[in-house]
Amino acid sequence: MAKKATKTAKEEVLNLDNILFKCRDILRQAKNSGSFFEKRDMMLTLVFLRFIGEKYEDGIANLRNKLIEEGLDPDDEEIQKAFFDDATFADGTFDLPKEGRWSTIINTSAPQLNVALDTALKSIAESNPQLKGCFVEGTCTQRNLGGNDMKKIVDEVNKISHKTFES
Numbered sequence: 001m002a003k004k005a006t007k008t009a010k011e012e013v014l015n016l017d018n019i020l021f022k023c024r025d026i027l028r029q030a031k032n033s034g035s036f037f038e039k040r041d042m043m044l045t046l047v048f049l050r051f052i053g054e055k056y057e058d059g060i061a062n063l064r065n066k067l068i069e070e071g072l073d074p075d076d077e078e079i080q081k082a083f084f085d086d087a088t089f090a091d092g093t094f095d096l097p098k099e100g101r102w103s104t105i106i107n108t109s110a111p112q113l114n115v116a117l118d119t120a121l122k123s124i125a126e127s128n129p130q131l132k133g134c135f136v137e138g139t140c141t142q143r144n145l146g147g148n149d150m151k152k153i154v155d156e157v158n159k160i161s162h163k164t165f166e167s
Contacts, residue, residue, distance in 0.1 A: 014159060023156050030149040038143060045139055046157045049120060052094055053102025054162060059093040060084065094131070100124040106158050110147035113154060114140040 020043065027039045034042070063083060064074040072079055087095045098104055100120040108116040117140040125132045140150065 014164065016160065019156050019159050023153050026149055026152050026156070030145055034143050038139075041136060042139055042143065042145075043153075043157075045121065045135060046117075046154065047160060049100075049105065049117075050102055050157050050160050051162060052124075053096065053100075053105070055093050056096045056101060057103065059089045059091070060087065063087065063089075094124070094128050097123040097127050100127070102158075106154060110151040113147055113150045114143070114145060117150075117154075 023043055023046075024039070027042075067074045067079065067083065074080070074083070089095070099116070100123045105113075105116060105120055118138055121135040121139065122137065125135060
């Protein structure tokens with residue numbers, strides 16, 4: 001009789017369930033992680049930030065490529081002002097302020113992460129009227145989750161990508 005193959009941690013399949021369950025486990029072990037609903041809201045907010053951040057970065061990359069195809073230099077100061085300072089995307093992608101971008105969040109050190117996340121949410125809501133009121137203000141700083149715990153969760157959420165999970 002053949003043995004059932006088991007997967008080691010390194011061979012574990014990267015899927016949304018595994019990522020979210022790992023985040024749940026981190027939150028369960030963390031102090032000040034809040035009620036079920038507060039944990040849920042925090043996770044949904046982080047996943048939302050990840051997806052709009054990735055979509056924004058894809059939009060900027062596509063815009064750069066289109067400018068290059070047109071013979072323009074996307075690094076030119078005038079081109080930057082005209083196209084990137086207040087980028088408008090035909091597909092509904094939100095223009096994100098620097099502090100609201102996932103690339104800013106993922107590169108924030110653990111001790112500053114709670115404040116950086118709340119700053120990101122506030123700046124996104126202020127710069128995009130359609131998103132005003134969509135986030136609970138102070139979600140991360142009110143929970144005061146330990147910086148290392150929040151960093152672990154953000155690193156896990158960073159594994160989520162629409163490119164990876166496209167069907």
